[in-house]
Amino acid sequence: MASNFSGVLQLTDLDDFITPSQECVKPLKLDNKQGRSVAKIQIEDDGNYFQVNQDGQMHKLEKARITLNDCLACSGCITSAESILISQQSHEELYRVLRQNKVMPSHNIEQKVVVVSLSPQSRASLAARYGLSSSDAARRLTAFFKNLGVHYVFDTGFSRAFSLLESQREFLERFSRKEEDKKSLPMLASACPGWICYAEKTHGDFILPYISTTRSPQQMMGSLVKRFFSMQQALEPQKIYHVTVMPCYDKKLEASRPDFYLRESETREVDCVITSGEVLKMLEEEGVSLNYVNPAPLDTMFNNMCDEELLCHAGSGSGGYLHHVYTHAAKQLFGVEVQEITYKTLRNKDFQEVTLEKDGVVLLRFAATYGFRNIQNLVQKLKRGKSLYHFVEVMACPSGCLNGGGQLKPVADQSNKELLQQVDELYRAERVSAPEGDARVVELYRSWLEGMGEEQAQQLLHTQYHAVEKSTSGLTIKW
8 A cells, every 4th residue: 555655645664553542443334134144254365354154165255445535544554564644744844844944045035933832642752752751851852853943842731721711611602502402512522633533524414513613732723823923923824834743643634624724824724743753753863862852941932831840731631621621610500619520430441421410410421432432332322312411522542642643652571551651640740730820821812812702712713524425436525
């Protein structure tokens, strides 16, 4: 397959079965046929599949086929021979822009201002590899990128505050109209582009009304950088080259959505997405160990920090959406101050439930649903009208974003479970901050967005989704 794609489409060498999440997560519909006896499946040396019946007869089976239209880009089936994704979404593209910047002055061509936005999950993954704290890794990565020619390094923990606050506000609005709008609840979190891609392509118009319109932290940062930051720097948006470092390959697809393209400026809000693993590859190509990079001060404009240390948000390693929406809704709707959340594990550790009860009556029922097996169960319950949830934090990867397909792989003698635990501990070691407590976020709502809930905030902090229709020529997206 790899020979069918140009070099710019290829990402990085990946071994088969990287982590527990790295199996194909694309659900396939199987037709149940009655009356057949039990048979075995035999795989020949040439890779062909045969059904062996009880009488010994063999029947060649057609291999399941999955196209790029079906692919969720989770990286589960991407091997060293099948490294595919989309053009202009690789660290080589970042290198190309940095090289151009170095030669442009001699040709009287204006440079691009290169901005890198680093996710907390990627920081934790790289910190685990080098035995650093997450904040120390951020400072050293800031120095590394700036030594390459990057101008600014920001933290998507800052933009995540907008995602959490908008999710809180949106939930209250949906809850208030639950009686007249039967699809206002449950509100399904929208930060995971793998889940969004699956919903658009598999369940279309049925499921999309349930999904929160709040942008993910990556696309919140895209709006901040290409709209607010460009205005502050008196730059046209297209003069900024914005790169995000993410734990997930699906983020490349998210950045390429037409919804996040600024037509008036002919530029994307996020120009390039690279994974944690691609940053490691850059370090290796430069012959640099993060341990020996002298730390640089963090850029303060878009960083969630206190006393030179980066802050995190409470809740899961996937952003804490359930935690923040639940505690906010409990206080605003029922006057309950939630001090500690007790999670009840249901089918497995990736399906957990939280309830708020008073006098034996359930006031709120929230869930966290990770991995497509659990997601399918959730969707089927919705279709049967049996879902009792008000809000669900949905993530495509088992164990969530800290276990994303773009995260670093275990080193020798290290298990996937051990690495994930180490990354989780580093992620949670940062001091917790409340999104509503960030004075700069509050000020941006006042000055830039004209207030929470106003038209400007709705336009710049929310998005829309598009059902995919089947056609005779394949899959067609309704834009």
